[in-house]
Amino acid sequence: MTRVVLADDEAVVRVGVRAVLASDPGIEVVAEAADGAEAVDLATAHRPDVAVLxxxxxxxDxxxxxxxxxxRGIGCGILVLTTFADDDYLVRALAEGAGGFVLKTGDPREIIDGVRAVAAGGAYLSPRMARRVLDLYTRRHRRPTVDRGAVATLTERERTVLGLVxxxxxxxxxxxxxxxxxxxxKAHVSAVLDRLGVRNRVQAAIVAYEHGLLPE
Structure with missing residues (x-):
């Protein structure tokens, strides 16, 4: 069972997200918060697999x-709920190593997919915002996240895996x-993250984008 702490200051959003997650028998919302400080306390108390914030x-915030x-070393993944208008927040979230981004206005199924991916140690970008996130991050950071020398240390197979990530x-x-x-x-992905010195698959995706490794 994937255990979730959910935080949103709007009660109607919490009700909606909880209902979406409840449709998956493998996911349980163990606690809800109306602000970030309460979310931290609940995550500390419940030790969930994912915090949806x-x-x-x-x-x-x-x-x-x-x-x-x-x-605090709680060890849970972070899935961020956002909108297209949150550019500055998206950049901060990427810098903090958030594992997933889901649009509140997107397909509700994406919330389930995001929770599953982050709980499994992976990452998730809502398909409608994936390219926007990558474009935004690279516009705000003129220097590449990882230099070409680090990318050059990857094997051909690892470069292919990075592109697919x-x-x-x-x-x-x-x-x-x-x-x-x-x-x-999984072994290839772990090796790629280690060699590039990035935190998660979202940041690896940025490297792939910056260095032209995305598949045609």
Missing amino acids: DVRMPGT GLAAAAEITR GAGLSNTEIGRELHLVEGTV
Whole structure:
């Protein structure tokens, strides 16, 4: 069972997200918060697999809450709820190493997919915002996230895997594409993250985008 702490200052949004997550029998919302500080306390108490955090909340916002959850070593993944208007927040979230981004106005199924991906140690970008996030990040950071020398240390197979991560494929999908078992794909992804010195698949996707490794 994937356990979730949900935080949003709007009660109607919490009700809606909880209902979406409840439609998956493998996901349980164990606690809800109306602000970031409460979300941190609940995550500390419940030790969930994923914290689903609204970006904009009064007092402690979702990104400050994400940073504090990480600092406390709680070990849960972070899935950010956002809108296209949140450019500055998206940049902060990427810098903090958030594992997933889902649009409140998108397909509700994406929330489930995001929770599953982040709980499994992966990352998730809502398909409608994936390219926007990458474009936004690279516009705000004129220097590449990782220099070309680090990318050059990757094997040809690792470069291919990095490109597919950048395209948003899961480990299972990468395995099908390259005719590899999922365990081998996980090993390749871990090696790529280590060599590039990035925190997660979202940041790896940015590197793939910056260095032109996305598949045609």
